[in-house]
Amino acid sequence: MSSTEPCMDDVQTVCQQIKPRQTTTDLSSATPPRHMASPPSSPGQPSGTCSEDAIPVVDLAVLVNGDAGERSQAVQHLGRACQDWGFFMVTNHGVPEALQSALMDACSELFSLPPEQKQEHMDAGPMDPVRVGTGFNSAVDGARYWRDYVKMFAHPELHCPAKPDSLRGVAAEYAARTRGLLLELTAAISESLGLHVGRIAERLDLGSCFQILVGNHYPPCAADSDDDDGAIGLPAHSDHGLLTLLFQNGVDGLQVKHHGRWLLAKPLPGSFFVIAGDQLEIVSNGRYKGVLHRALVDRAQARMSCVSLLGPCLDAVVEPGPELAVPPLGLEFRGVKYRDYMEHQQSNKLNEKGALDLVRVQRHIHTTDTLCSSSIY
Numbered sequence: 168m169s170s171t172e173p174c175m176d177d178v179q180t181v182c183q184q185i186k187p188r189q190t191t192t193d194l195s196s197a198t199p200p201r202h203m204a205s206p207p208s209s210p211g212q213p214s215g216t217c218s219e220d221a222i223p224v225v226d227l228a229v230l231v232n233g234d235a236g237e238r239s240q241a242v243q244h245l246g247r248a249c250q251d252w253g254f255f256m257v258t259n260h261g262v263p264e265a266l267q268s269a270l271m272d273a274c275s276e277l278f279s280l281p282p283e284q285k286q287e288h289m290d291a292g293p294m295d296p297v298r299v300g301t302g303f304n305s306a307v308d309g310a311r312y313w314r315d316y317v318k319m320f321a322h323p324e325l326h327c328p329a330k331p332d333s334l335r336g337v338a339a340e341y342a343a344r345t346r347g348l349l350l351e352l353t354a355a356i357s358e359s360l361g362l363h364v365g366r367i368a369e370r371l372d373l374g375s376c377f378q379i380l381v382g383n384h385y386p387p388c389a390a391d392s393d394d395d396d397g398a399i400g401l402p403a404h405s406d407h408g409l410l411t412l413l414f415q416n417g418v419d420g421l422q423v424k425h426h427g428r429w430l431l432a433k434p435l436p437g438s439f440f441v442i443a444g445d446q447l448e449i450v451s452n453g454r455y456k457g458v459l460h461r462a463l464v465d466r467a468q469a470r471m472s473c474v475s476l477l478g479p480c481l482d483a484v485v486e487p488g489p490e491l492a493v494p495p496l497g498l499e500f501r502g503v504k505y506r507d508y509m510e511h512q513q514s515n516k517l518n519e520k521g522a523l524d525l526v527r528v529q530r531h532i533h534t535t536d537t538l539c540s541s542s543i544y
C-alpha cells in the first residue's frame with residue numbers, strides 16, 4: 168500500500184465522511200430477519216435439524232465419536248446443510264474457548280499498534296503471506312469498506328507479524344486445532360457426497376493444504392450512506408477456499424444469503440460458523456454451493472471476527488470428481504489451479520461469485536473472459 172492509499176487509521180475518518188442516505192432502503196437501519204439455530208439435539212439424537220428457517224447445527228462429537236448409526240445420520244445431516252445452505256454451525260468442536268479469546272485479543276492488539284509497526288505488511292499484495300490493510304483490496308476498492316484486517320498464511324508454513332509478541336504462538340496453536348477440525352468436516356463431507364471418506368482430501372492434496380487465518384475488525388459506523396455498500400464491512404462474496412471457520416466477538420453482523428434472502432446469523436454459544444467455499448462447489452460438481460455472505464457494520468460497537476480458511480494445496484488443479492458427473496450435463500466446472508483462482512479472486516474487486524463463474528462450463532453463452540487461460544485445465 169503506498170502512502171497515498173488509505174490506511175486503517177483513516178477508517179473512522181472515512182466513516183464520518185459518508186453522506187446521509189437519501190433512499191428509503193437504508194441498509195444500516197434495516198433490520199434483516201434474525202435467524203436462530205435449530206435447538207441442539209438431545210444426547211443420542213442426530214445432530215440438529217435442517218428446517219427452512221433454522222441454520223443447521225452439526226455436532227462434531229457425533230461425527231467423530233458416534234456409533235455407526237449416529238455417524239451415518241450426522242453425515243446425511245451435514246450433506247443437507249451443505250446442499251441447502253452452504254452454511255452451518257459446528258458444536259462440540261473441541262477448540263478451547265480460551266484459545267479463541269487469545270487469538271482475538273492478539274489480533275485486537277495488532278490493530279491498535281502504531282502504523283509504523285505494521286507498515287511492512289501494509290504494502291503487501293494478495294499472495295504475500297502476511298498482509299495488513301483496510302477494506303478488501305485497497306488497490307482496487309479504496310477504503311470503501313469499514314474493515315481492518317490481518318491475513319496470515321498458516322499452512323504449509325505459518326507466517327505472522329512480529330508484533331504483538333503473543334500472536335505467533337497463539338496463531339500456531341489455533342491454526343493446528345482448526346485445521347484438524349476442518350479436515351474432519353471435509354472427510355465427512357466427502358462421505359456425504361457418496362465418496363470415499365478420503366476422496367476430497369486426495370483430489371485436493373490436503374496433506375499439503377493451504378490455510379489462512381484472518382482477523383477482521385469493523386469499527387462502529389453510525390453514518391448512513393447514499394451508496395448501498397456504504398455501511399458494509401465486507402460486501403457479498405463467496406470464499407475462495409474449501410471451508411471457512413468463523414467466530415465473532417459477540418457483536419452480530421454476518422449475513423448469509425439463503426433462498427434469495429439475506430439472513431443475519433446468530434451463533435449458538437460456543438459454536439463456530441462454517442462457510443462452504445468455491446472449491447467445495449467445484450469439487451462437488453455444484454452439488455454443494457459456496458454460500459454468498461457479507462459483513463455489516465454495527466452502528467455503536469466494534470465488531471471482530473476471526474477466520475480460519477482451509478483450501479486445497481496451492482498447486483492442486485481443482486476439478487469436479489468424474490464420479491459426480493450427472494448425465495447428460497457432465498461436469499459443471501473446468502479444472503483450475505487453486506493458486507491462480509485465489510490470486511484472481513483476491514486481486515480484483517469482490518464481485519459476489521464472479522471468480523467462480525469464470526470456471527463454470529458455459530453451456531449456452533460464449534464468453535471471451537477467462538480467469539487466466541494458462542491456469543485452466
Ligand SMILES: O=C(O)CCC(=O)C(=O)O
Binds near residue numbers: 420
Ligand atoms: O466478519 C465476518 O463475519 C465475515 C468475514 C468474511 O466473510 C471473510 O473474512 O471472508
Ligand SMILES: [Fe+2]
Binds near residue numbers: 404405411
Ligand atoms: Fe468470507
